[in-house]
Amino acid sequence: MEASPEDRIRAGLRRGDLDEVRDRLLARSLPEQVALLERLAPADRAVVYRLLPRGRAFEVFTRLDAPLQRELLEALQEEEVRGVVDDLDPDDRVRLLDELPATVARRLLAGLTPQEQDATGLVMGYPSGSVGRLMSPELVVLDAAATAAQARDTVRSRLETAETVYMLPVVTAGRLTGVVGLRRLLAADDDVPVAALAREPVAVDARVPAEEAARLCAREKLVALPVVDGDRRPVGVFTFDDALDVLEAAEDEDVARSGGAEPLGRPYLSTPVRAVYRARxxxxxxxxxxxxxxxxxxxxxxxxxxxxxxxxxxxxxxxxxxxxxxxxxxxxxxxxxxxxxxxxxxxxxxxxxxxxxxxxxxxxxxxxxxxxxxxxxxxxxxxxxxxxxxxxxxxxxxxxxxxxxxxxxxxxxxxxxxxxxxxxxxxxxxxxxxxxxxxxxxxx
The missing domain is CATH 1.10.357.20 (SLC41 divalent cation transporters, integral membrane domain)
Structure with a gap:
């Protein structure tokens, strides 16, 4: 039987032929590369990860489960770790920091820019399990009194940093009063006020459980869900991909517990036997x-x-x-x-x-x-x-x-x-x- 690409990569690692491993690794698609790293032992995972180009390595890292991210960081040098953590979005960064020892988390936080520290601190300030803990604070907020032309300029200025621009919260005196879709904003005449384009918002308080927010997002078929504080001020956005992750985790938990076990929280083959034992x-x-x-x-x-x-x-x-x-x-x-x-x-x-x-x-x-x-x-x-x-x-x-x-x-x-x-x-x-x-x- 012909060896699988994964088996060939393992064989290349055993021989120390990193050139062959790199060639075979780069020939795989992004999902295949993620699946490969999930199945490798921690030491081999770190070696293979270093063979990826920087941009692709970051994409692969963000798709790994938080426990695997922690194991991978433990095997990398501090300079490599800082590079990865700096590039993460605040919500993804918080998810990773929750997995790390407190001393390591504090050291990594201290190395962030003041702006990134503020964004990360905002997310970490909400209770564990709440949607505020999973939201991205990097959102574009439009003033209801602005014209469509001014709003488009605002969106363009934030394209590189915003989590999403397909759903844009609209505020009056700082409070959420509506949302407008990007398509509607682009099609509007320049002098039309944003308030005339906005529709009634579907929003969620930042302290609401993440699963409840995810089901709301799925039920309303939203690309993104505005997250507000107690005064209805937008503080973040909860996107559909994060909602899918929450619903998948909830489904895994329900299936595991209905069978009399605890969820593993990570791919089965990369879970230590001791963890499987404790779960059962x-x-x-x-x-x-x-x-x-x-x-x-x-x-x-x-x-x-x-x-x-x-x-x-x-x-x-x-x-x-x-x-x-x-x-x-x-x-x-x-x-x-x-x-x-x-x-x-x-x-x-x-x-x-x-x-x-x-x-x-x-x-x-x-x-x-x-x-x-x-x-x-x-x-x-x-x-x-x-x-x-x-x-x-x-x-x-x-x-x-x-x-x-x-x-x-x-x-x-x-x-x-x-x-x-x-x-x-x-x-x-x-x-x-x-x-x-x-x-x-x-x-x-």
Whole structure:
């Protein structure tokens, strides 16, 4: 099998043939170069990074996750580090500084120009996790009283430093009163006032959680979202690419926690095994303790199982079906909460909808269980399985739908109430229902 470009670059590194590595590296596209650096060991990553031209090296660096940026800086010389940090936008710089030790971060900040220090300090002044922490303070603000010609001159003067010029905030007496798109501004006659071109702004306070701002940006299909302070004064801009990064990170977190783990926060192959271990072990211990509930239920109904051993055959079917039903409901409602389709006050409506849905599912599965099990093991056992599936599916769907709403009410990430927790609860309660139905139907 022909070696991949990545394997050839690794082989060149082992031989010390840096000319070959450089040629193969420069033949790759920017996304391929980023993917390559993500998969290399830290020492090799630093060597390959130094082989990139300065402009391309900076582009590659900005696309790496913050933990990989930190590892790369640790392997570079101080002069190289300062060059990279100086070129970063304030929001990207803050993201990197958050990853670095405090002493290193202070030293790098001290080396910035006063203007860059002020811009970086503004972003760092907002709470972690807020949109203010991710915004760019490098925005172009237009005065509502200015003419279109004057506004275009303002935009041209800031083209090199502004984060974006496609969405331009409009202010009156310093406060945000509208926004105007670049296309509309370019098409306007010179003497038209900016106020006549502006439309109602969609803006967000700098202290709002970044995920909430990102979902607003996606919902309104905005290229950029103005960020304002408590007095409605524009302090920054939150662009769609940063919004996509936030939504991707939130999705990664939800997927990881729904599977009973913590998000890695970096590419899998570049994550140390110790970090993967830490992301999983705590959840496994917690869920292991929760699973003891199932064991206690089995112990409590041990006599019932001894009287009719055939009941034990269907335990995996019942608890598996209940867990899957609860997980489906939890996933659906968690998604609805994230999109704003469901709010905390909708808890009763969610419970009723999931109860009805679970009952329909349980009736369908219970009928199939009644017929299938009845033909093979007897109609009395089939009736036990059918009734249990009806009750378990109804219970699991209701609990699975309510848990994310309860989490949001408690101001906890709904993903923390993850599917493994729901499965553990449904396992224990489902077994109780199973044995109670069996005792009633079979007279045990």
């Amino acid at each position: 072990i705590v959840w496994l211990l917690v869920l292991g303790v929760g699973a003891t509930l199932t064991v206690r239920v089995l112990e409590a109904f041990e006599a019932t199982l001894e009287q009719m051993v055939v009941l034990s055959v269907f335990i995996p079917l019942l608890i598996g079906t209940g867990g899957n039903t609860g997980n489906q409901a939890a996933t659906t409602v968690t998604r609805a909460l994230a999109l704003g389709d469901v709010r905390v006050r909708d808890g009763a409506r969610v419970a009723l909808r999931e109860l009805r849905t679970g009952a329909l599912l349980g009736a369908s599965l219970g009928t199939a269980g009644l017929v299938g099990v009845g033909l093979l093991y007897g109609w009395d056992v089939g009736l036990v399985i059918g009734l249990t599936l009806l009750v378990v599916c109804s219970l699991a769907a209701t609990v699975g739908g309510l848990m994310p709403v309860l989490a949001r009410a408690l101001r906890v990430d709904p993903a923390v109430f993850s599917n493994p927790f729901i499965t553990t609860f449904v396992d224990a309660s489902g077994l109780v229902v199973y044995f109670l139905v069996a005792a009633a139907v079979l007279g045990l």
